[in-house]
Amino acid sequence: MNPEDEPDEDELLDLAVHLSVEEQRGFPSAPGRGRPQLVEAIQRGDMAALRELCDFPAALSEPDDGGWYPxxxxxxxxxxxVLEMLLHASSGPALEQPTLDGETPLTLAARAGLVENVELLLELGASPQNTNSSNETPLLLAVRAGSYQLVSSLIVGGALVGQRCLRKWTAMHEASRLGRVDVLELLLRSGGRVSETDQQGVTPLAIAAEHGHPEALELLIKNGADVNARAPNGDSVLSDAADSGNPECINLLLQHGADPNAPSLSCLLPIHRAAHQGNLQALRILIPLTSRRAIWLSGQSPVHSAADGGHADCLELLIQSGFDANALLVQHLAENYRDLRRSALYFAVSNGYASCTKVLLDAGAKTDLDPLHCLLVAVRSGRHEIVKLLLAAKADVNCYFNLVSDTVFPTALQYCLKDEAMMRLLLSGGYEAHKCFICDHDSERDELQQEKVTFCDFIGVSWLRHLAGGVVSVLLEYVGQVTLCSKLSAVLQTHRDWPHIHTTTCESLSNPRSLCHLSRLIIRKQLSAAGRAPAAVPLPARLRDFLLFQEAVTCPAD
Structure with missing residues (x-):
């Protein structure tokens, strides 16, 4: 199970309370040790049985397996x-008796939304300021339970509206999260403040904006909430609204003077947040209101945000609005990434968003603006569809990434040795397979080549040599007559593909490559030199497929 999917303590406690309430309404429950009759009587509401059992006070002081007392x-x-009888029969401080998990009778009754039980506990002297182990007040739990009457009863009973929980979260924050305008009005009349902040420095206004509650937002603004208040991380209320994507909230904030050009400490504007979350309506509102200077100062384009979030519709809107598909991150932001990425296309490719990749390529995005070419990223991730899109856009299939290893052969092959389909995509796209057979092992080594890694050296390492036979067999389909060096031959002789490889690469003229095959290679080379891809040339379908290695053509004997 993903740890993020595991319920937190509050959720587990809510479930326990809910189950307990259901038990009282007829569902069976396993009673605690030493007092099954008492627990069953509480569940049934059997007053006669409770009167008898309450004559044995020892049973009232025993917790059950869950740490709950009667x-x-x-x-x-x-x-x-039932509660009144138990309280009168209990000895000691039963009103504030905590469970083993730190819940008091009042916090439990408030969480369950039981108004009469809460009013009784308050009447008998239970303190509305006493919290549970999470430092949550009965008032906060009552707001969460969604009961206006319960909140009102607690305030009348002395609850402090501004009392904070462990995260400095107040009843005002909780009511704003839920969008309970009626509860917010009650809290404001009872001393609630719109300027309260939680431990993250977030106000109730920002919470209402984040959760998309325009009515709550309007009430808080009318009561003096600052629409340009910012959290310590620089996030504005408008940024929170852009995150939620509620156009009513965004328009309301803008009408009251919210600044669409206020950046966070991470240089993000509200327009970036809307683009990253894919909130198209919010983006439509913010595009004409956000200054290009503010975007330039932020060092990143909303095109980056939309590509990173995987939202092709937002990308289309931004490009139609004049944003550059080739905008680059400023250097100091690029340095936040280990790969030093800079282009929006890189974000789309690295995250595997084919639709975003297509939108950007159709808008003229260049494939070689990053230190690590986008094509290499797609090949390494095994994303065939994206590789096809990049090759169709004339991405350089023969590019090099020399920071990792400086090789004689183009880098892409390194990332797909176990993926024959990907290898064939690259080879059909113009990968220079012959460079895998350039080697000086059997001749005097060129001083200029000494620092470059040849294919035979690369594939000959212990953890890759088991792949050599299959890889070389595929490569030979895309080259003319080549010669294997002694090192590569030694590696291949242990493979079952060796007889075929040896026959194909025999140095004698007894088994030359077919004229048809050699002609295909020449035509492809000429097209490549002219900057034209075989797939884009108007040719008969069978000839085009042949040039793309998609159909075998039987040639007459040479």
Whole structure:
């Protein structure tokens, strides 16, 4: 299971309370040790049985397997008379008795949304300021339960509206998260402040914007909330609204003076946030209001954000609005990435977004603006569809990435030795396979070539040599007559493909490559020199397929 999918403590406790409430309504439950009759009587609401059992106070002071005392079971069942009887029968501080998890009867009743039980506990002296182990107040839990009456009863009973939980989260934040305008009005009348901040420095206004609640947003603004308030990380309320994508929230903030050109500490503007989240309507609003100077100062284009988020529709809108498909990250932002990426196309390719890749390529995005070419990224990730798009856009299939290894043969082959389909894509796209057979092992070595890694040296390492036979067999289909060096031959002789390879590369003239095959190579070479791809040349279908190695043509004997 993904750790992010695991429920947190609050969710587990909510579930426990919910199940307990359901138990009181007729669902069976496993009673705690030493007091099954008492627990069953609480669940049934059997007042006669409870009167008898309450004559044995020892049973009231024993927790069950879940760490709950009888008074806690009574607090989360809907019959207030049951709770009242248990409280009067219990000895000691039953009103504030915590469970083993730190929940009091009042926090449990508030979480369960049981108004009468809460009012009874308050009437008998339970403190509305006492919190559970998460430092959550009964008032916060009542807001979360969604009960206006419960919130009102707690405030009348002395609850402090501004009391903070462990994360400095207040009832105002919780009501804003839920968009409960009625509860917010009650809290504001009772001393709630719109300027409260949680431990992240976020105000209730930002919470309402983040969760897309325009009515709550409007109420908070009317009560003096600052539409340009910013969290310590520089995020503005408008950025939070752009994240949620609610156009009503965005328009409301803009009408009250929110600044669309205010960057966060990470240099992101609201338009970047909308593009990254794929909020098309928000983007339509923000594009004409965001200054190009602000975008230039941010060092990144919203095109980067849309490509990184994988939103082709946002990319199309931005490009139609005049944004450059070839915009580059400024250097200091590119240095935040190990690969020093700079182009929007790189983000789309590296994240595997084929639709975004196509939109950018159709808009004229260049494939070679990054230190590591986009084609190499796609090949390394095994993304066949994206490789086809890049090759169709004339990406350089014979590019090199010398920072890792300086090779005689073009780099792309290194990333697909186990993927024959990908190898054939590259080879059909013009990969210079003959460079894999350039080697000086059997002659006096060229001083200029000493630092370059040849294919035979590369494939001959212990962890790759088992792939040599299959790789060389494929390469030979795309070259003319070649000679194998002694080192590569020694590696290949242990493979089952060796007889075929040896016959194909025999140095004698007894088995030359066919004229048809050699003609295909010459035609492809000439087309490549002219900057034309075989797929784009108007040729008969069979001839085009032959040039693309997609159909075998039987040639007469030479």
């Amino acid at each position: 008074v806690h079971r009574a607090a989360v069942q809907p019959r207030v008379a």
